[in-house]
Amino acid sequence: xxxxxFLLIITxxxxxxxxxxxxxxxxxxxPEADSVPSSEAEKLSPEAIADISRNISSPxxxxxxxxxxxxxxxxxxxxxxxxxxxxxxxxxxxxxxxxLGADLGYLNMYEKTGSSxxxxxxxxxxxDDIKVGQFFDFESIKRLSLNKSNLDSLLFISIDSxxxxxxxxxxxxxxxxxxxxxxxxxxxGQYLATQVVSQYPDTMLIDRIGEQKIIxxxxxxxxxxxxxxxSEFTSICEDFQNLKDKYREIKITFTQGDPxxxxxxxxxxxxxxxxxxxxxxxxxxxxIIEITKKIRNRLISNN
Amino acid sequence: MKKTILTISFxxxxxxxxxxxxxxxxxxxxxxxxxxxxxxxxxxxxQLGKAVPQSExxxxxxxxxxxxxxxxxxxxxxxxxxxxxxxxxxxxxxxVVLSSFDQKTGKTYGYVDFICNKSGIYQLLFxxxxxxxxxxVGVVSMIK
Numbered sequence: 001x002x003x004x005x006f007l008l009i010i011t012x013x014x015x016x017x018x019x020x021x022x023x024x025x026x027x028x029x030x031p032e033a034d035s036v037p038s039s040e041a042e043k044l045s046p047e048a049i050a051d052i053s054r055n056i057s058s059p060x061x062x063x064x065x066x067x068x069x070x071x072x073x074x075x076x077x078x079x080x081x082x083x084x085x086x087x088x089x090x091x092x093x094x095x096x097x098x099x100l101g102a103d104l105g106y107l108n109m110y111e112k113t114g115s116s117x118x119x120x121x122x123x124x125x126x127x128d129d130i131k132v133g134q135f136f137d138f139e140s141i142k143r144l145s146l147n148k149s150n151l152d153s154l155l156f157i158s159i160d161s162x163x164x165x166x167x168x169x170x171x172x173x174x175x176x177x178x179x180x181x182x183x184x185x186x187x188x189g190q191y192l193a194t195q196v197v198s199q200y201p202d203t204m205l206i207d208r209i210g211e212q213k214i215i216x217x218x219x220x221x222x223x224x225x226x227x228x229x230x231s232e233f234t235s236i237c238e239d240f241q242n243l244k245d246k247y248r249e250i251k252i253t254f255t256q257g258d259p260x261x262x263x264x265x266x267x268x269x270x271x272x273x274x275x276x277x278x279x280x281x282x283x284x285x286x287x288i289i290e291i292t293k294k295i296r297n298r299l300i301s302n303n
Numbered sequence: 304m305k306k307t308i309l310t311i312s313f314x315x316x317x318x319x320x321x322x323x324x325x326x327x328x329x330x331x332x333x334x335x336x337x338x339x340x341x342x343x344x345x346x347x348x349x350q351l352g353k354a355v356p357q358s359e360x361x362x363x364x365x366x367x368x369x370x371x372x373x374x375x376x377x378x379x380x381x382x383x384x385x386x387x388x389x390x391x392x393x394x395x396x397x398x399v400v401l402s403s404f405d406q407k408t409g410k411t412y413g414y415v416d417f418i419c420n421k422s423g424i425y426q427l428l429f430x431x432x433x434x435x436x437x438x439x440v441g442v443v444s445m446i447k
Contacts (some may be wrong), residue, residue, distance in 0.1 A: 065370070152444070160330075208422075214424060266317075266412075268412045268414075270400070270401050
């Protein structure tokens, strides 16, 4: 018996020693033999859900657009009223984690480290409460937030932490919490865009808001399986259906063209000559701004 | 006996941690190689075995890309990969809008910048050159 156990220890040790030696050489090790996703025909398969979560417009992209438009940072857009200690259900905790995740992306992009540490502490509390705190690299994010020199690393670790949480929840039959985090991230990004556009009505930002029509169906697909899982889910499903209705008459058309490629500094630069054009009236935009504000404020009000 | 079980558990935990750290470090290095002004958005971690070369690349994933945004797609492969990681992007009408591999010259680009003017959900297709075995990561960043 002792001999077998010794052999097992040696085997385990040898296996992982191999892994460690390859690490020293900087090699890449994957736990799975092949990572080709299965058929796309499987609707709402894990791969389809993963695709949906990738399709959601990142709040970092919204913040990037705001910086491009030279829109100044404003604390007023943040969900400062959320108290992580007052969230009683997993529904609230996951949803608020998503909302605060979007705020963290906005703060990171504008390098507002003081406020981002407060948001980070709240996310840490919520993540621990729903037992996914082990995937959030708080210490590294905190260190990088204080040291403003490496924004890209900060974005990578922050976004990667959320991706790991998302994967873990879906793999462990807690997909409803994953869906709520994604919904939270999206609604806060949408709130940010719609609030800014009220003050800075730039065409690029108006178009970005109109183009969210492209992914609204995906968001509904994500949340729909849980619409009958309690009153909180039913309300959020109704909210998103109402939002979708506001988008119904908005038209997105495309012009044709072939991409133009040029080599530059050893890389390739491709310019897309096709264009998407958003047809949205001021009245329609106003309707979207109003309903987004209503939904988002309802979601953050139940502390 | 308890001691033995504890030892095995400890070794297993150390081993699993090493696995995660190795892939994270590789991805992190690839993210950093995208350039000082690049802002990380997403990554795709790919591992494929050898296959008969096909017209269509094997690893597929969807991602939304937004107009008025300049994206950088950076491809990194591990030392032991037999082929180089390549990327094609198709739009919703299945038209190829980006390829990091020039079929005429056989040249492979380590990164491709894409100035997006049409918002939509795109299909990202990755593979290794000539259907070779390999592992790597494709990093999507935004650049100015």
